[in-house]
Amino acid sequence: MMKKSAAIAVLVLVSAFLLTGCSTGSGETGKGDDTLVVALPSAPISLDPSKAATGLYTNYVDTTYASLLNHDGIGKIEAGLADKWAYNSDNTELSVTLRSGLKWADGAPLTAADVVASIQYFAKGSGGTAPSLAKLTFSARGDSTVLIDSPTPNPILADLFTPEYLAGAVISPAGLKDPAKLAEATFGAGPYVYDAKQSVSGDHYVYTPNKNYYAQNAIHYKSITIKVIANTNSAVQALKSGQIDFMQGNADVAPTIKNNSNLKVLTEPSIWAGLYLLDRTGTVVPALADERVRQALNYAVDRVAITKAVYGAFGTPTDQAQVPGGDGYRTKETYSYNPAKAKKLLADAGYAQGFTIPVNYGSFDPDNTKLVQAVQAQLAAIGVKLELTAATNFGGWVNDLVSKKFAATVLSPGAGGDQFLQAQSTFLPGGIMNIFGASDSAVAAEAQVIAAASPQDHDAAARKMDQIVTEHALTLPISAVNTTLLYNSKVQGLVWRKGINVPTYVTAWTSK
Amino acid sequence: MLRIIVRRLLLSIPLLIVVSGITFILESFVPGDPARSLLGVNATPEQYDALRQSLHLDEPLVQQYWLYLQGLFHGDLGRSIFTNEEVVTTVAGRLPVTLSLVVGATLVATVVGVLFGVYSATRGRISRRIIDVVSLFGSALPNFWVALALIAIFAVALPLLPATGYVPFEDSPQLWLSSLVLPVVALAIGGVALIAKVTRDSMLSTLGLDYIRTLRASGVSRRSIIWRHALRNSGLAVSTTIGLTLINFVPGTIFAETIFVLPGLGSAVVTATNLHDIPVVQGIGLTFTLIVIIVNLLVDVAYGLLNPKVRSS
Numbered sequence: 001m002m003k004k005s006a007a008i009a010v011l012v013l014v015s016a017f018l019l020t021g022c023s024t025g026s027g028e029t030g031k032g033d034d035t036l037v038v039a040l041p042s043a044p045i046s047l048d049p050s051k052a053a054t055g056l057y058t059n060y061v062d063t064t065y066a067s068l069l070n071h072d073g074i075g076k077i078e079a080g081l082a083d084k085w086a087y088n089s090d091n092t093e094l095s096v097t098l099r100s101g102l103k104w105a106d107g108a109p110l111t112a113a114d115v116v117a118s119i120q121y122f123a124k125g126s127g128g129t130a131p132s133l134a135k136l137t138f139s140a141r142g143d144s145t146v147l148i149d150s151p152t153p154n155p156i157l158a159d160l161f162t163p164e165y166l167a168g169a170v171i172s173p174a175g176l177k178d179p180a181k182l183a184e185a186t187f188g189a190g191p192y193v194y195d196a197k198q199s200v201s202g203d204h205y206v207y208t209p210n211k212n213y214y215a216q217n218a219i220h221y222k223s224i225t226i227k228v229i230a231n232t233n234s235a236v237q238a239l240k241s242g243q244i245d246f247m248q249g250n251a252d253v254a255p256t257i258k259n260n261s262n263l264k265v266l267t268e269p270s271i272w273a274g275l276y277l278l279d280r281t282g283t284v285v286p287a288l289a290d291e292r293v294r295q296a297l298n299y300a301v302d303r304v305a306i307t308k309a310v311y312g313a314f315g316t317p318t319d320q321a322q323v324p325g326g327d328g329y330r331t332k333e334t335y336s337y338n339p340a341k342a343k344k345l346l347a348d349a350g351y352a353q354g355f356t357i358p359v360n361y362g363s364f365d366p367d368n369t370k371l372v373q374a375v376q377a378q379l380a381a382i383g384v385k386l387e388l389t390a391a392t393n394f395g396g397w398v399n400d401l402v403s404k405k406f407a408a409t410v411l412s413p414g415a416g417g418d419q420f421l422q423a424q425s426t427f428l429p430g431g432i433m434n435i436f437g438a439s440d441s442a443v444a445a446e447a448q449v450i451a452a453a454s455p456q457d458h459d460a461a462a463r464k465m466d467q468i469v470t471e472h473a474l475t476l477p478i479s480a481v482n483t484t485l486l487y488n489s490k491v492q493g494l495v496w497r498k499g500i501n502v503p504t505y506v507t508a509w510t511s512k
Numbered sequence: 513m514l515r516i517i518v519r520r521l522l523l524s525i526p527l528l529i530v531v532s533g534i535t536f537i538l539e540s541f542v543p544g545d546p547a548r549s550l551l552g553v554n555a556t557p558e559q560y561d562a563l564r565q566s567l568h569l570d571e572p573l574v575q576q577y578w579l580y581l582q583g584l585f586h587g588d589l590g591r592s593i594f595t596n597e598e599v600v601t602t603v604a605g606r607l608p609v610t611l612s613l614v615v616g617a618t619l620v621a622t623v624v625g626v627l628f629g630v631y632s633a634t635r636g637r638i639s640r641r642i643i644d645v646v647s648l649f650g651s652a653l654p655n656f657w658v659a660l661a662l663i664a665i666f667a668v669a670l671p672l673l674p675a676t677g678y679v680p681f682e683d684s685p686q687l688w689l690s691s692l693v694l695p696v697v698a699l700a701i702g703g704v705a706l707i708a709k710v711t712r713d714s715m716l717s718t719l720g721l722d723y724i725r726t727l728r729a730s731g732v733s734r735r736s737i738i739w740r741h742a743l744r745n746s747g748l749a750v751s752t753t754i755g756l757t758l759i760n761f762v763p764g765t766i767f768a769e770t771i772f773v774l775p776g777l778g779s780a781v782v783t784a785t786n787l788h789d790i791p792v793v794q795g796i797g798l799t800f801t802l803i804v805i806i807v808n809l810l811v812d813v814a815y816g817l818l819n820p821k822v823r824s825s
Binding site for chain 2: 043128183227229231240392432
């Protein structure tokens with residue numbers, strides 16, 4: 001009897017202990033409006049900003065590394081660490097003037113020479129911006145002016161030094177002294193500093209206010225935590241229970257929060273998904289060198305059906321390498337679904353019997369996996385066989401890409417953005433995605449037009465570039481894919497920035 | 513007994529070396545390249561070659577493994593290729609989480625499994641069938657699904673417990689415990705059936721022995737016969753099963769830590785494997801092996817405590 005009573009007493013005590021530890025189901029102590037917890041699907045490859053991924057992952061960088069310049073709500077350049085910037089008359093030089101009194105997080109003064117050293121570190125690296133910086137030169141004029149010079153007109157010099165292109169995320173001399181340390185600590189001038197003691201690499205990253213940041217009133221939180229939640233279902237449950245304030249959702253989970261008045265969905269087209277037709281030189285697949293063949297592929301796919309099947313309400317069919325609202329996007333459709341026309345084009349080009357295209361893709365991206373399998377089925381109907389090779393991780397996908405064994409690839413999660421930058425990286429010789437070095441004289445000519453265009457003439461030139469890329473069938477776009485964000489309604493300042501197709505970062509949010 | 517322990521510990525050294533070698537070879541078969549993952553698409557051939565050289569990835573596998581062993585014999589498990597963090601630090605930071613999960617799940621599975629097994633062995637046929645169905649149901653359900661269902665019910669619909677995350681014990685023992693309830697239950701549920709079955713079979717066998725009949729005839733209480741005499745003598749088979757269950761829970765932490773977002777070794781090894789972060793994979797592999805060795809040792813010690821013949825032999 002006594003042993004039974006003791007057992008019951010223990011059970012009651014443990015239950016009481018547990019239940020008094022439960023507040024709103026939150027596992028953390030005292031999460032209030034002065035703390036922000038966001039979830040991202042994967043950890044940063046490295047804390048080194050030169051190796052960072054962009055999109056939502058820029059949040060890992062933007063918290064601690066302030067950029068020289070920023071983009072406003074409609075994608076125009078606005079001040080950052082620099083409060084003045086100007087191009088010369090032919091877009092071959094950008095001068096950027098730093099605000100006065102800037103300091104690094106460690107309290108040392110931030111000078112133009114420091115900025116030049118930081119940009120040179122990005123230029124020598126292998127990060128996303130490195131190819132765009134390769135031909136540029138950088139110098140300091142005095143303590144506060146940085147000059148960026150380009151051998152040819154370049155209208156996006158300022159964009160390169162925004163968070164979206166990373167090179168402006170300046171790194172202090174203390175960080176550059178031992179670059180290996182950049183992987184585990186932060187050396188920026190941003191509003192927050194990385195708190196390694198409270199963080200667990202690969203699980204959660206905690207940022208606390210930087211007392212040396214130049215705009216203390218722009219620091220809205222006592223701490224920002226970025227949690228790595230790979231499983232979307234786990235993330236949405238954490239959002240519903242109040243543990244996190246923000247997550248990236250998808251077409252499957254977004255509808256599950258419909259009836260929850262505390263949660264909101266922000267969904268906007270941000271990237272295009274489809275196939276990069278890499279081998280336009282015909283090295284691996286001679287057929288792809290023929291424009292008629294590439295056009296045939298574009299006529300052979302039912303974009304409406306594939307988009308509905310893969311993305312549901314969170315995708316829009318597109319035959320352009322651009323998203324609605326993006327730079328140079330045109331409303332005119334070029335390729336309607338027409339398998340008969342596709343077969344005729346193939347026959348005209350001498351490929352009536354079809355041919356095979358080896359394609360690599362990342363199976364770590366489930367949406368792109370579904371997309372490429374759907375495209376494979378539809379192209380099979382016109383005799384074109386896609387031989388799919390899956391890479392289980394990003395490194396494997398990159399290895400396959402640079403091997404030059406694959407004539408086409410699927411970029412995860414997708415692509416888009418500025419027409420000039422896309423042309424440079426994808427369609428012009430030397431571009432990182434132009435694996436076989438294909439060239440197109442019309443693209444090259446229009447790239448020069450965009451480079452020299454005034455801001456008033458930019459849109460027309462960008463649309464022309466979009467038209468050329470589409471009509472020459474340099475890619476096989478299928479869907480403009482939405483980025484879907486789920487968040488707590490108390491979060492303010494989370495805004496979609498049209499023109500650059502990314503939302504504002506955590507540093508711009510507040511919680512009421 | 514002491515001799516057994518010392519011998520087992522000495523034998524564990526070559527075992528650890530063999531396991532590290534097998535892990536190294538298996539990891540080399542996983543597609544991917546850490547240098548490519550780190551550098552991305554933009555790397556020049558020179559940058560790529562330079563990084564591979566600095567990481568010794570351009571050397572033959574045997575040479576790479578020898579370098580690793582040399583470090584290991586000096587207590588250096590290397591550094592993460594991506595975060596530059598010492599593997600020892602990574603393991604030390606994450607081990608308490610995984611141990612909390614594994615030990616907690618084992619305790620829950622043991623208590624519930626033994627209770628079910630004893631109840632099943634000492635009650636009528638109907639009760640026995642009910643217990644069988646309930647425990648088999650628990651092991652048949654996919655752990656993944658059970659985990660998500662537990663979160664949906666106890667963290668979202670009834671916000672009693674946290675959906676995800678881990679609070680270290682030193683920060684708050686209360687929140688530490690509440691952060692472990694759902695993951696421990698999700699992990700333990702699969703182990704209950706086996707422990708229950710082995711307990712029941714062992715108990716039935718023991719309860720049929722002559723000395724139990726003698727104890728009954730001597731007027732010893734039923735409760736005492738079951739819990740003090742029969743269960744103790746059924747302990748050998750049950751303790752082996754508990755040990756095996758604990759060992760099975762170790763790889764089970766991979767799913768539990770992923771779903772419940774716990775910063776343990778299971779979630780770290782998945783990320784490290786995908787990235788080809790070889791030092792981290794090796795370090796965690798060795799840690800898991802060490803856990804298995806220690807568990808086996810504890811089972812042997814338990815044998816000795818339960819059976820005096822083992823102690824004296």
